[in-house]
Amino acid sequence: MAPKTPKSASKSSSAPEVTPPPPGETTTVITATTTLDLPAHPKTLTYEELNPKSKPTEFFGPLGTFAVSSLCPTVAYFLYYGCNETTGCPAMTANGWRTIYDRVANNDWPSQAGKWWDWQAAGAFMAWYVYCIVCWIVLPVQPVEGTLLRDGKRKKYWMNGHYTVLLTLGLVAGFLMRPGGIEAFTWIYDKWVPLVSASLAMAFVQACWVYVWSFFSGELLAQGGNSGNVVYDWFIGRPLNPTFPGFPNFDIKTFNEVRPGIIGWLLLNISCACEQYVRLGRLTNSMVLALLFEVYYVIDTYLDESAILNQIDITTDGFGFMLAFGDLVWLPFTYGVSIRYLAFAPKDLSPLAVVAILAVEGAGLYIFRTSNSEKHDIRHGRNPKNLTFMQTKRGTKLLTSGWWGRSRHPNYFGDWLIALGWCLPTGFDTPITYFYVVFLVFLLTCRQMRDDEFCRKKYGDDWDKYIKLVPYKIIPYVY
Structure with missing residues (x-):
């Protein structure tokens, strides 16, 4: 099928008349029907021009990043x-x-779960990480291009996380159906702290490796991680898309973001449920609710796995200890605190409590999915709801109705409600089981401020006009 003629061409005069050639001569008329995308840079930039020096400003500079590097592992323990x-x-x-x-x-x-280190747990974690890499290599893949980088290139990513999680769940289901399988799967619950230590060791090693390798690989650096301060750059992340030599498609950052940590969190939760089942001979309705909510969250991540390529973690942040620790330790071992609590402190909820919790979770999922759908549609040139928007000088659109007309980050509000739904099944006997939702309020509030600052630089005066139209930051009509 011939390519479509650009609209601008249709507004020009009709095709020029061609004078018949003299006898014995031939005239060829070539009509251009396609557009040519010019390169991102008209000239080749040097390494220094592509990777300018940055200032260590985030997290209050080097001292702040050192404090966070020490505090976060302490919190996990x-x-x-x-x-x-x-x-x-x-x-x-x-x-x-x-x-x-x-x-x-x-x-x-008193138990193995609280021991600092265990070589069996360390070996199991390494085997798990290698298993995830093997799945990435051998399972069917969907190659997806990432966003345009400032060197004018796009990285190609192998997306097959949905196959990895389905295969893993199938293997787990088969294991649990074996005689003694449920009891055996509580091994993960019984090795909790040693697994935290093994994950922390992997995060530390990865952060050191990518930092050192970035000085020799010639790879693109993160714009915020090239300050020259070792502690700061090691934490924030010096390389933007670090890879292992010989494996150009294996982006360590993206792999960590959606493979070993998030699927490992799913296995930790299943092990906690097995622990409760072994103790009680059944699962309480609170455990079922919390488990289903978090399993759904993991599965939903892989329904549109490539969406992660548009997140700031992938497009902008470097890969250092911050992301390595967050992906391998923080996510799997802190997001599921409520489920681990229910394993040893079971709770049966009243029907009214179940309905109330389902309502909170359902509202969060609705706001989160609907708001993201509105943003996705407008980015891809669709507007099925006829939402109003503000046209910026950059040529992009900022929504001013729908969920994005109610607040500038309605998806964050949905995320808060989802997290609250995970914690409510534990009741109100302890504040520790609400750690995740409190952390998420802090995290997303900081991210909202960071996003707003980024948008102010990106859109200039248009952003000031926009925030007058949409004054609320996260919670509609409240904040």
């Missing part, structure tokens, strides 16, 4: 030691906290 069946959730007396300190300091926890 605290969520276990501060909430467990041995000392309570949390410990309610000074003597209880002293007991926790003594046992942790001496690595003398």
Whole structure:
């Protein structure tokens, strides 16, 4: 099929008349019907021009990044030691906290779940990571191009995470149906802290590797991670899309974002459910609710896996300890705190409580999905709801009706409600099970401020006009 003629061509005069050639001569008329995309840069930029020096400003600079690098692993461990069946959730007396300190300091926890290190757990984690890589290599893939980089190139990504999670769930289901399979799968629950330590070690090694390799690979650097301060760049991430030598399609950052951590979180949750089943001989309705909510969240991630390529983590942030730790440790071991709690503190909910929790979760999912759908449509030239928008000087559109007319980040509001739905099944006996929703409020509020600053630089005066039309930041008519 012939390519369509651009609209601009249709407005020009009709095709020029051609004078008949003299006898014995031939005239050829060539009509251009396609457009030519010019390169992103008319000249080849040097390495220094592509990767200018940056300033260490985020997280209050080097001291702040050092503090966060120390504090976040401490929190990941605290969520276990501060909430467990041995000392309570949390410990309610000074003597209880002293007991926790003594046992942790001496690595003398009553169960394997609280031991600092275990070589079996470390081996299991490495085997899991290798399994995810093998799945990435051998399962059917859908090649997807990422966003245009500032060097004028696009990276090609192999998307097959949905096959990985389906294969993994199939293998787990087969294992659980074996005699003794449910009891055996509680091994993950029983190795909780050693698995945290193994994941933390992997994140640390990866952050060191990509930082050092970025000085020799010649790869594109993140614009915010080339300050020259070792601690800051190591944390923020110096390389933008680090790869292993010989594997140009294996983007470590994108792989970590949607493979070992998020599917590992699913396995941790299933193991916690198995632990409750072994103890009670059944699953409580609170466990079923929390498990279904979080399983759905994981599955939903892979329904449109390539959407991750448009997120700021992938397009802008470098890969360093911040993202390595977040993907491999923070996500799997802190998002599911409520489910781990229900494994040793089971709770049966009343029918009214179940309905209320389903309503909160349903509202969050509706707002999250609907708002993202509106944004996706307008970005791809569709407007089925006839939403109003503001045309910017850059040529892009900013929605001023629908969910995006109610607030500038309605998807964040939906995310908050979803997270609250995960925590509510634990009741109100302890604040620790609400850690994730509190963390998410802090995270998304910081991200909203960062997004607004980025948009102000991107759109200039148009952004100031836009925020007058849409004054609320996250929660419609409230904040």
